Amino acid sequence: MSMTTGRNVREPALREAGFTRLRLFENGFPYFLVLPAVAGILLVILFPIVYNAWLSFHMRRLIIPRTPFVGLANYITVLHDPEFWNAIWVTAVWAMGSICLNFIIGLGMALLLNLRFPGRSIFRIIFLVPWATPQIVAAMNWKWILNDQFGLINALLVRFGLLSQSIAWLADLRFALPMVILINVWKNYGFEMMAFLAALQSIPGVLYEAASIDGAGVIQRFRYVTLPLLRPIILVLIILRSIWSINSFDMVYVLTAGGPANATQLASLYVYKTAFERGMFSSSATASMMIFLVVLVLAILFMRASARGGEVSAA
């Protein structure tokens, strides 16, 4: 899984077996193998990103064929759009909420499932079910459960006397954003849970025994043994979750389409709507460039963080 170490370790072995660098260059075998994938990446990823950057400096309308160069005009337009700043704010709240809750719930569940008890593997599968559900299915399912007239949640809350009348959770300014965050956490905490579980299981039991002998209680063992050893994975998970939160579109678009009154309008929804509902392709490309740059910085941080943890790997 490493970007450098793995190959460096193998290098001498390869040379012994006749894999000299020279011979490999002569027949070009490694290049031949990566060529199709590299061509594909150039075609469907790098070229569109460059085209998107180009669009952000030109004026492109859906129906007008000419695309004159306008310099930074698009950036100025977007930065003066209050809806853009609203989208940034909503995305920030959404990302922070998702990161914190996924982290806490994921770690809590992992600690619980790391205990030894009969039937543990069945519970592990049960708690992973939401994560395995397709986004759109989860979104439609929650839309039905939260339905203001016939939804299960309202019916239960009213029956137990917690609510006097039904609430349209996803159409209410106060509840829409917290609700989509909660639904997103329900859908995603399984990832953090599995990652923490894997990390917990790699901690040698000897360390806990030693701590116990030294008189450490449960909380002290968690504080001084578990947490420090989880630090690399914690950093990786926080960066990954922030990237995924910024990138996410499906869940919120299907649940609320950004409403009510843009209360759940994520930056990704802003980009989509600016292009395909308002027909402003250049502004949309410009906004997406800015999001892209933020994600790029986070992705580079992620690469550094996981490299520091030993090796680089990702989903």
Next chain:
Amino acid sequence: MKYALLYAVLLVLAAAVLLPFYWMVISSFRPPEALFSSKPSLWPSHLTLDHYAHVLLRTSFVAQFKNSVIVAIGTTLVCILTGSFAGYSLSRFKFTGAFVVSMVIFLAMMFPATVVLIPLFLVFRTLKLLNTYWGLILAYATFALPFCTWMMKGFFDSIPVELEEAAIVDGCSRAGAMFRVAFPLAAPGVAATAMFGFLLAWNEYLFALTFTTSEDMRTLPVGLTLFSGEYYTNYGALMAASLMVCIPVLAFFLYANRYMIQGLTAGAVKG
């Protein structure tokens, strides 16, 4: 019963986590009068298969299912074929540009889909690729190709290179060592990667929404959202369709989730 408290906690949590699922299953079997009631019963009652019959016979579910299968299999084949060779090369050889290629692939797994959305839309419109399977397969390659390449590189990294060296010493060619030794050993990895590629494409929504406009080219995730009318949503049929969409997905995931988590976190965990 020293586990009593633990089990009580776990069961409550499991019930909370699974409640939406339970409700989806129950709703999909309920007739409209039980479904659209202000005091819905928590327990199954008056069950019917009407919603399933409706979805299968009177909606475009079957056509959408076919579209989803074609696009997902197409994406998987393209990405596995290119991705496994590239993954092998990146895992086994040190060549000029290898680091740059690895880094680009790694970063490509994280970029936001919105940054390629508009360019791809404009290019596809010019090339008449909107509303075609190839258009969607190309669009899905933007996330599936880097993912498959990286995952396969991980699998090849975990296979000792000494086995191939032994094969070459015994007279196998370089390509022969790859095909006869490395690839058979990586078969479970290829299978797991293919499954994930398939699922990524199967679940995709944004590109399908943007690059298909005609009713007969819609994929399942987009099709599901079309059950929602402005004034009336047939939730029974919607839940039946949702359930049919996610049964294969759940089966795949429960089998293969460990591969993905391993690949994702191995480095950080070890450190």
